[in-house]
Every structure is written in C-alpha cells, then in structure tokens.
Amino acid sequence: MTATTDVTATTVPAAAAAPVPMARLTLVELRKLADTRAGMWLLIVIGLATVATSAILLGWADDSEITFTALYTFGLMPSAVLLPVLGILSVTSEWSQRTALATFTLVPARARVLLAKVAAGALIAVAATAATAILAAGANLIAPAVGGDGSWSVDSSLIWQSLLLQVIFVLMGNAFGALLLNTPLAIVIYFALPTVWSVLGGSIRALSDASKWLDLNVTSQAMTEADMTSGEWARLGVSVGVWVVLPLVLGAARVLRREVS
C-alpha cells in the first residue's frame, strides 16, 4: 500500500489521484436527470400535471375543500407517481444507453456514482415538494376569488411526512432500477409488483397481517395524514426496509459487480 502511494506521488498527478468529491458527482447526476429529451419531458409533464391539480381543485372542487392543505397534498400526486420513473431512468439508462462505460471510466468508484444518484434522487424529490408547496400557495391566493375557502392552516407534520414520502418513492425507483438494470422491466415491475402485493394482501386472509407491515401502499397511507403514531412509523420503517433498502442493497451489489461492456 505504501509502495503504491509512493509511485502515485511521483508519476500520477495529484488531480488524478484524489477522488471526485461527492458534491460534484451529485451535481453531475442531477444534471443528467434533465439533460436528455426523456428526462426533460418527464419533468415538464410533472410540472404541467401539478399545475393541473390546482386548476382542477379551483375549478371543480367544493368551495369548502379549496384549502392550502388540499391543494398541496393533491398537488404532490403527479410527482409521487412520476418522479420515481426519473429515479429508475437515472440508474437503468447507464446500462440501456451504455453510458456506464464512459461514466465508470471517469469514476471507477461505482459505489460513489450510485450514492450520487441516490443523493440526486432525494434532492429532486425535495425540490419537487418545495415547488408544489409554492404552487399550492399561489393557487390558494386565487382561491377566495373563485369562492373557495382559502384556509392556510396546515399541520407541520404533514409537510415533513409528505416530503419524506416523496423521497422514499424516488429512492424506491433508484433501487428498482439498480436491481433490474433494464428500463422497461424496472418501470413495469415498479408499478405492478406493489399493486399485485396490495391486491393479494387485501384478498387473502392469511396475508392480511403481513401486509399491514409489508405493504408500502398501506403503511404510507398514514403519511398523508397529520401526526403519525409510533406504531405507524414502525410499520412504515419495515415496509421501506423491504421495498427500498433491500432492493437498493441488492441492486448496489449488482452494479458494483457487473462487467461493463
């Protein structure tokens, strides 16, 4: 080890020996989310759909239902559904578009690249949630003009819980992408598998106890309502372990080992 370090000092320039900082890698991964046609359009569609949620509430909801909380929670729907696709693409496109070859020649530490993708996914989820909050506030300003309630009361726990839920969904996308390394397969499995599990858990009596702990669709319901109980947090934690952490760990092992060609 020391011998190698000596050689490094004499022949490889310091700029090449030092690892690329995580912040820079994360910035690159964030930029890669939006610099392709697919990524750009996905973001545009999410933006437009979020605007549409406000328009729907302002135009067609009961007046008493037009509040900041309603605009905000309904507004999160499009990004909750579509942002994970961006998380999937972030990982799978490296393999389907074969950019892994170029990416890993510039950054041989594959774990750092994957970590940067996870960080970028979390950041885009936070940004989307913040943008939704601002949009919902804007729509709520208009609300009295269309006869809406326009109430601003919002439980702070709801803000944090919804933010966390957005991050969980995007990371689940990252995890499924890493596990399957194939864009169409990962997208289909991401949407189909939890639904199939929910249907099974809901219809088979023997599974109903297990699904209370292992069905993310069930456990995450609590996050959309204020003040989660410790029991709800525990069930959420277990289901996140199964649907996010486990596939992410297995997927990371796959990305680290897979031969790039």
Place this chain on the structure above:
Amino acid sequence: MIAVENLTKTYGPQRAVDDVSFTCAPGTVTGFLGPNGAGKSTTLRMICGLTPPTSGRATVSGVPYRRLGNPGRHIGVLLDASAQHAGRTGREVLALAAITLGLDTARVPGLLARVGLDDRAAKRRVRAYSLGMRQRLGLAYAMIGDPAVLVLDEPANGLDPEGIHWMRGLLRGFADRGGTVLLSSHLLREVEVVADRLVVIGNGRILTQGDKEELLGAAGTMVRTTDPTALEDLLQRMGLTGTRSADGSVLVPSDPQTIGQAAAAAGVVLLELRPAGAGGLEEMFLRLTAGAEPEGANR
C-alpha cells in the same frame, strides 16, 4: 505509461485473454493488433478497470486504474464511441465530463472545434451523429482532461480517409509531446503508419510484439525469379521455407544479401529482390492471426 502483466480473463472454459504482457512507454504509440474476437477489447477493458481480470494485473503509471480517484486527469479512454446517451447533445456529453473532472466547461467549445465538430454538430443530439462524428466526440471525451495517456479501441472505425489521416496526425503529435498511446485495430494498415511498437494478439494470446521497424525487418525478403523450381531447391538447401504469393513472388524469411549471394552462387536468375517491409508485415499478420496458433511465433 501502461504496464500489463500476465493478464488473463476466462469466461467459463474459454480463455478470452491468456497471459498477456506488454508495456507502453511515454512518447510512443503502441498498435494493439488482432482480428475481431482476439481479446483486444477485453484486454483494454481490464486495463481500464471495467472488467476484473481472472489473474494478472494492469497499471497506469504504476497504479491500478480503479485506484485512481479521478482518472480522466491522467488517462483518456475511448472504448466504444457508440456508448453515449442518444438523447444528449455532443456539447452536453463533454460538459458532463468536464464537471466530473473538476474542469471549467468553457473548454468544451474549443475541444469540439479541435476534433472537427462544428457549432451545429455540437448542438445536435448524439442520436443524429454518424459513427465518424461519434468517434470524434469520443476522442474529445478522452482528451478533455489533458491526459498523459490515451487508450483507444478501434478509433478509426467509421472515419473517412481524411478523418483517419487527421487522427493519425493528432495521435503522432500527442506521442511526440511525450504522451503514451495504446491504440487497437483489426487492420494493420490503420496503425502501421502511426505506431512505433506493435503488439499482435490472436485467440487471447500474444503472437508477437516489438518495435515496428524490427518487425518490418524481420518480415523477410520478397524474391521473384525466372525459375521457381531452382529457387525452391536453393531455399531447401539453405534450410528456409518460402511463402509463394499469387503473383509468383516468394516471401523468404531472410535478408536480401544472403538470398542474393546464394542465388548468384547457384546461378538462379532473380527478377526482384527487396525487403518485404509493410507488405511482409501484413503477410505475417495474416499468417499469425489466421491460424492464431502461438506456436512458432517469435517474441
């Protein structure tokens, strides 16, 4: 400086790369030659840390590639020009590389110009690029960090004759300024002009390697005669085996003076007597790679 030591890669029972060793010194261009499927790309991927070797090791300036934190600042790599995201513009591909390496994206336009991609091409998405344009973009990608070492896999693929000429000039200049170049090809003609050293591989094993001039000299002598039978007898007495070409000339693994003197003494009339040179090297390359049997290959 690239050092490859006893590199071996097996896939199941198949040995894709078998005990390959060579070095590439600063200031030289090394041509890495072999037919398709000989193990060139696998060897290059192992050098760049993309494929773990079964045994042996490869280092860049004394350090295994994967131990380099930011390798782009020391070694530029182009393994497959088609492996870029089809939906990204050429300029964006280079901007991402610049940011990753910790460099100013302001260097991107100049670099694009240097590889012959104009402003319009830079704004187009890679999907719309021809293979030649992708090679140029790939070369820019490899050179963006001002590396001292370049590893290029079949970079002439898809380039027109003018592009190939341009690339040779670029690589020659790079090596003459002290850079190290490792360049693979399945065509001898593509690399013989620019390479200083040649490494020939077939069926995963090194068939021959050495200075290009040395290999050219060792390629033998072209002999043409009025009396093929008499020449054959003469060669047999000398213990040499000639290879007859379609045009009637014979490639003899010896130098012109020895053949000339022996022919004069034996009274065999010669019509042509010259060092085989590049033609001989090609013949040798084809012979070595056709059988791809390492026996009899000189090291």
